[in-house]
Amino acid sequence: MSARLIDGKAAAAEMNQMSLERAQHLREKGIEPHLAVILVGDNPASQTYVRSKEKACERANIRSTAIRMPAETTQAELVDKVRELNADKSVHGILVQLPLPDHLSADEVIDAIDPDKDVDGFHPVNMGRLSIGLPSMVPCTPAGIMVLLKKYGIDPAGRHAVIVGRSRIVGRPMAMLLINAHATVTVCNTRTPNLEDFTRSADILIVATGHRDTVNGSMIKPGATVIDVGINRVDGRLYGDVSEDAFETAGAMTPVPGGVGPMTVAMLLSNTLDIAERKG
Numbered sequence: 001m002s003a004r005l006i007d008g009k010a011a012a013a014e015m016n017q018m019s020l021e022r023a024q025h026l027r028e029k030g031i032e033p034h035l036a037v038i039l040v041g042d043n044p045a046s047q048t049y050v051r052s053k054e055k056a057c058e059r060a061n062i063r064s065t066a067i068r069m070p071a072e073t074t075q076a077e078l079v080d081k082v083r084e085l086n087a088d089k090s091v092h093g094i095l096v097q098l099p100l101p102d103h104l105s106a107d108e109v110i111d112a113i114d115p116d117k118d119v120d121g122f123h124p125v126n127m128g129r130l131s132i133g134l135p136s137m138v139p140c141t142p143a144g145i146m147v148l149l150k151k152y153g154i155d156p157a158g159r160h161a162v163i164v165g166r167s168r169i170v171g172r173p174m175a176m177l178l179i180n181a182h183a184t185v186t187v188c189n190t191r192t193p194n195l196e197d198f199t200r201s202a203d204i205l206i207v208a209t210g211h212r213d214t215v216n217g218s219m220i221k222p223g224a225t226v227i228d229v230g231i232n233r234v235d236g237r238l239y240g241d242v243s244e245d246a247f248e249t250a251g252a253m254t255p256v257p258g259g260v261g262p263m264t265v266a267m268l269l270s271n272t273l274d275i276a277e278r279k280g
């Protein structure tokens, strides 16, 4: 069997076109949608991600302000910057690019973000609301995955969804979204024994570990839907967390690149517009 390709690039292009229209509509009403992104230090991958977020905003006619702070920035300086953006009425969404340099606490910075401006949906208030099934800002990567599943007619209700990885950015919110969509959910981590026993029973398998070849074709149930969240750069080439032989076994699968990645940025624009439309 050869998996049906889940084309995140095409789905994101459609969403971005809608975002452009939404932004125009807001501007006609005198509202300029505005995303502020804070980047601390000089992590090369983070720099690339922030640049791609800026470019995507520009294409969708959303104002973006990137605040680049030096690696030596203190916790107090960073929290002050977040508070300044909380108070700035022109700013709708605030995002602090992760990971932060080791001496800074991501938890403390995220806690400082106004939950109503938390485009990443990482604030405990938003995570808490999501976990009890209330409306909330939803983290961009898992939100994008839910859009892809819907677009490809893959309904999680009654299916076994297995998530490999329990991060704040993907694994945990993904579990909540799939629970809310009536899936039976298993979340695996680095201490899960015999990972393949779990992955092989998945109808929907989400892999978000940040390690190439976490899952290969022999670990997948034939016909399963496989969502590969990994972006691992090796010798200038991008690899996911799932080996390429999985395309032979899966029923549908996201490629890397061109799968989940473009959807993350598309959802960021959409979350920013949601806030601007709510608040004006």
Ligand code: GUN
Pocket: 095, 096, 097, 098, 099, 120, 140, 141, 169, 264
């Ligand atoms: N680093 C990797 N992914 C993300 C994300 O979705 N949001 C933020 N803020 N940082 C990230």
